[in-house]
Amino acid sequence: MKSVRKLYFLIFLLSFCFIISCIKNESPSQEPFEIKIPEGFPEMVFSSDNFFTNDRWELGKKLFYEKGLSKDYSISCASCHQQALAFTDGLKKSEGIEKRLGSRNAPSLGNVGYHPYFLREGSVPTLEMQILVPIQEHVEFDFSMPEIVDRLSLSESYQKLAQKAYSRNFDAFVLTRAIACFERSLITGNSIYDKHFIQKTNDAISMNVIKGKDLFFSERTNCSQCHNGFNFTNYSFENNGLYDQYLDLGKQRATGKAEDNALFKVPSLRNVALTAPYMHDGSLLTLSEVIEHYNSGGRAHPHKNPLIKKLDLTTQQKIELKAFLESLTDQEFINNKYFAE
Ligand code: HEC
Ligand code: HEC
Numbered sequence: 001m002k003s004v005r006k007l008y009f010l011i012f013l014l015s016f017c018f019i020i021s022c023i024k025n026e027s028p029s030q031e032p033f034e035i036k037i038p039e040g041f042p043e044m045v046f047s048s049d050n051f052f053t054n055d056r057w058e059l060g061k062k063l064f065y066e067k068g069l070s071k072d073y074s075i076s077c078a079s080c081h082q083q084a085l086a087f088t089d090g091l092k093k094s095e096g097i098e099k100r101l102g103s104r105n106a107p108s109l110g111n112v113g114y115h116p117y118f119l120r121e122g123s124v125p126t127l128e129m130q131i132l133v134p135i136q137e138h139v140e141f142d143f144s145m146p147e148i149v150d151r152l153s154l155s156e157s158y159q160k161l162a163q164k165a166y167s168r169n170f171d172a173f174v175l176t177r178a179i180a181c182f183e184r185s186l187i188t189g190n191s192i193y194d195k196h197f198i199q200k201t202n203d204a205i206s207m208n209v210i211k212g213k214d215l216f217f218s219e220r221t222n223c224s225q226c227h228n229g230f231n232f233t234n235y236s237f238e239n240n241g242l243y244d245q246y247l248d249l250g251k252q253r254a255t256g257k258a259e260d261n262a263l264f265k266v267p268s269l270r271n272v273a274l275t276a277p278y279m280h281d282g283s284l285l286t287l288s289e290v291i292e293h294y295n296s297g298g299r300a301h302p303h304k305n306p307l308i309k310k311l312d313l314t315t316q317q318k319i320e321l322k323a324f325l326e327s328l329t330d331q332e333f334i335n336n337k338y339f340a341e
Pocket of ligand 2: 267
């Protein structure tokens with residue numbers, strides 16, 4: 001009799017554990033978010049007044065998706081930085097409130113926490129400071145920090161979260177720190193390329209990708225002279241010969257120096273297949289157009305880097321280069337539930 005009871009108890013216990021584990025599996029986002037650094041990547045450095053905590057991250061994510069940051073409640077950071085597009089917006093130039101047209105193409109926020117400076121001319125030194133740009137920009141949120149703080153301070157939930165995260169009332173410090181904390185978590189390094197060549201866990205890769213990689217890293221194309229390192233950029237300011245004359249001053253906008261005319265920060269190529277259209281003004285619509293641009297050697301701007309020269313690639317080589325660029329797409333990143341609203 002006793003052993004039968006024991007058996008019943010055991011069955012009860014096992015089914016209880018099973019149900020609990022099912023519930024857990026169904027909602028993995030209940031687990032706290034953790035920063036995971038991909039193989040071959042350096043540690044993510046959080047600033048000393050803004051080290052990572054889960055409360056800060058949660059608040060930052062809520063603010064990233066908060067339409068109340070814009071004057072008329074119509075857009076949030078995520079309107080121009082959408083997860084499915086590796087945190088870009090698919091437009092040539094971004095649209096702010098009332099569909100006001102911006103002057104530049106929105107860059108990806110993948111691995112943005114690793115950048116040494118921000119914007120295409122590199123004029124902003126920290127992520128915390130960058131947040132002020134879209135807030136005040138007439139063609140973006142067209143609002144101001146004091147007005148946003150007044151507006152969101154009325155919310156009990158923001159006050160509670162601010163106390164939990166930074167032990168103070170909701171203010172500009174909290175807003176900029178929390179969003180920057182969330183942005184630093186947007187790490188992407190699990191593409192087919194990483195799995196095959198870096199982590200060596202996935203053997204399935206096409207011959208085109210392998211040959212495209214060799215071309216990309218060769219002296220024949222020079223691509224990796226500028227797009228190198230774990231984030232496929234050396235963060236330098238270069239001219240890649242898009243025009244004879246540029247409407248956008250590039251780095252000169254920040255420094256005022258003629259020698260910086262039409263120089264733009266070298267962009268990361270991670271998830272590049274998802275971030276069309278391309279270049280600072282979104283003028284090249286597809287990866288094939290980008291490859292044709294480099295193949296032609298570009299226009300003769302006086303600041304064009306001499307590494308950009310006519311390549312005479314065969315049709316097959318263009319296919320290979322494109323396949324390599326496509327292998328940099330990280331499906332886990334764009335489908336990661338932790339980053340979704
Ligand atoms: C209206 C569209 C729009 C909105 C809204 C917007 N951005 Fe951007 N974002 C852009 C564009 C366009 C650029 C490029 C600007 C430039 O280089 O001058 C950019 C650049 C950036 C950069 C610099 C990336 C780099 O590679 O240097 C960061 C970081 C960023 N945005 C984060 C944010 C955050 C956080 C918010 C919300 C507070 C936000 N953005 C709201 C369009 C937008
Ligand atoms: C001299 C440095 C340099 C070299 C060499 C170079 N690039 Fe670039 N690349 C840049 C710069 C700078 C930009 C951004 C230009 C702009 O914003 O107008 C860019 C932009 C791109 C973009 C668009 C990314 C985006 O998100 O808009 C792609 C794709 C790209 N390069 C691929 C390549 C390939 C492939 C090669 C080799 C055939 C190559 N690059 C060689 C500097 C370089």
